[in-house]
Amino acid sequence: MNNQNFPGSSGRYERQISLIGPEGQKKLSDATILIAGAGGLGSPAATYLALAGVGELVIVDDDIIQESNLNRQFLHASQSIGLQKVYSAQATLEKLQPDVSVVAYPKRLDAQSADQLIKDADLVIDALDNYESRFILHEAAWKAGIPFIHGAIEGFSGQLTSIIPKSSPCLSCLIPSAPPAGKVSVMGATAGVIGSMQAMEAIKYITNSGSMISGRLLIWDGLSGRIEFMKTEKRKNCQVCSK
Amino acid sequence: MKITLRCYARFRDAFGEEQEKEIPEGSSIRDAVIALAGSGPDADLLIDAEKNIRSYVMVMYKDTRISPIDADTITLSDNDVIILFPPVSGG
Numbered sequence: 070m071n072n073q074n075f076p077g078s079s080g081r082y083e084r085q086i087s088l089i090g091p092e093g094q095k096k097l098s099d100a101t102i103l104i105a106g107a108g109g110l111g112s113p114a115a116t117y118l119a120l121a122g123v124g125e126l127v128i129v130d131d132d133i134i135q136e137s138n139l140n141r142q143f144l145h146a147s148q149s150i151g152l153q154k155v156y157s158a159q160a161t162l163e164k165l166q167p168d169v170s171v172v173a174y175p176k177r178l179d180a181q182s183a184d185q186l187i188k189d190a191d192l193v194i195d196a197l198d199n200y201e202s203r204f205i206l207h208e209a210a211w212k213a214g215i216p217f218i219h220g221a222i223e224g225f226s227g228q229l230t231s232i233i234p235k236s237s238p239c240l241s242c243l244i245p246s247a248p249p250a251g252k253v254s255v256m257g258a259t260a261g262v263i264g265s266m267q268a269m270e271a272i273k274y275i276t277n278s279g280s281m282i283s284g285r286l287l288i289w290d291g292l293s294g295r296i297e298f299m300k301t302e303k304r305k306n307c308q309v310c311s312k
Numbered sequence: 313m314k315i316t317l318r319c320y321a322r323f324r325d326a327f328g329e330e331q332e333k334e335i336p337e338g339s340s341i342r343d344a345v346i347a348l349a350g351s352g353p354d355a356d357l358l359i360d361a362e363k364n365i366r367s368y369v370m371v372m373y374k375d376t377r378i379s380p381i382d383a384d385t386i387t388l389s390d391n392d393v394i395i396l397f398p399p400v401s402g403g
Contacts, residue, residue, distance in 0.1 A: 110403045198403035223400035226321040243377075244399050248368040253402035260403075286370075286377075288397050290320050293329060297320075297395060300376045 082122055093276035094122060100275045101125040103186055105178060105206050106196030107154040108132065109141040109260030110220050110267060114194045115158060116144065117268035119166040123275075126162065126169060129186060130154045131177040141257030178202045183209035192274055194267050195219045200247035207232065207240040208309050218270045220263045223253050225291035227263035230282055230301070231270045237283040242304040259291055313337055313390040317348045320397045326354035327396075335388070341373060342383040344394055358396070370397040 086094050100123050104115050107130040115126055132154050134145045144158040155173035162171050176182055178197075183206045187193065193210045195217055197203050203219070210217040210232070217232040219240055232240055266287070273279045288297040303310060318330045333347045346363050349355040359365055365380035372378070372395035378386060388394075 106403045108403050196403050198401065200401055220403070221400045222402045223321050224325075226324075226400060228397075228400055244368075246367055248399045248401060250401065253400075255402050288320060288372075288395075290324075292324070297372065297397075298375065299370065299372045299395075299397075302377070304379075 085121065089272075089276045089278060093278065096275050096277075097122045097272065098124045100191045101127065101189055102192050102194060102271060103127045103129070103190040104194045104196055105129050105202070106194075106198060107142075107144060107158040108138060108196065108198060109222060109255060109257070110196035110264040111158065111194070112142050112144040113261050113264030114196055114220075114267045114271075115162060116165065117265055118194075118271060119162045119169040119171075121268070121272055122166075122168070123271075124170060125172065127172040127174060127186060127190065128155050128158050129174040129176065129178060129182075130158075131175060141255060141260040143257075178206055180205055180209065184213075187213050187215055190215055192271050193217045194271060195221075196264065196267065198253070199250070200244070204241065204247075210234070211239050211309055216274055218267045218274075220267045222255055222259045222263050225256055225259055227259055227289045227291075229263055229266050229270070229287045229289070230285065231274070233274075233281060233283050238301045238303045239307060239310040241309040242307050243286060243301050245304065245307075256291070262289060262291065313339075313388070315339075315344055315388055315391070316393045317344060318393060318395045320395070321400055322398055323357065323396050326357055339388055340384050341371060341378060341386045341388060341394060342380075344388060345369075345371070345383065345396070348396075357398075368399060370399060371395070372397065 107128050134149050144161045149157040153175045155175045159171040159173045187209050207217050211234050214234045220229045286299045316332050319327045345365050349358040365383050
């Protein structure tokens with residue numbers, strides 16, 4: 070197998086095939102990844118996954134683009150204000166990487182749609198902005214045995230963990246109840262750091278490279294430059310994974 | 313004894329990045345968090361009216377998450393470090 074075996078790949082993947090091998094590149098090409106959220110985290114995660122050669126990205130988001138999104142959501146341009154985010158994301162990604170198939174789903178997640186969307190996915194990227202939807206999607210992924218790459222951001226800080234069914238504690242073990250909601254301020258680069266790490270986790274999982282940030286929560290503080298890893302354990306009587 | 317409490321995200325905004333506290337020998341993690349919370353308007357972020365650590369607060373001690381329910385059962389030693397982090401939600 071060589072570089073010519075992948076669609077449109079006249080050198081496109083040259084700098085990464087030396088890292089993951091042609092087999093790894095084929096795995097990316099064969100993969101379908103569900104990205105929930107086409108905002109701050111979804112922008113870097115979807116972009117890097119498309120550029121890495123993931124075959125199909127399914128993007129779900131019911132939001133429309135507002136001017137206040139544009140400090141971080143680089144899938145969307147100024148002239149796209151008022152459009153559905155998923156269609157703007159689809160257009161941007163297909164322009165960047167014509168080989169990727171982008172499926173746009175402009176609906177809010179509920180239990181039924183989560184089950185449906187997860188059915189054909191190899192992995193889920195949690196780029197959502199609220200815990201209600203996160204818990205719904207996470208439970209569907211857990212039940213289906215599909216990895217769920219959780220990320221969340223606020224201000225100059227972010228968190229990330231990879232939930233691997235049957236292997237790691239689940240998201241509800243880690244966060245049993247949603248923290249108080251509020252209007253979230255965020256620096257665009259914070260989304261860039263955590264969203265890129267989510268893409269990296271996905272690539273590692275699909276290509277079986279390195280070790281996952283699993284069973285531990287990465288806490289990133291941009292103001293001090295500190296990264297902490299917090300070990301997490303299964304919670305007794307967890308409503309999701311103890312069932 | 314002296315312990316250090318390190319805060320992230322909105323806890324950092326309220327209590328600063330790092331605070332050293334002098335607390336009595338035999339104090340628990342809960343005692344340390346109560347000492348950090350103080351009696352100001354931001355105390356409510358960390359503890360409830362009964363001075364229990366709020367359920368959403370992530371408490372990290374020796375690299376491991378400590379459930380707020382167990383925070384009273386762990387006795388601290390001199391120079392221990394406790395990290396406090398609120399789960400963030402934005403995307």
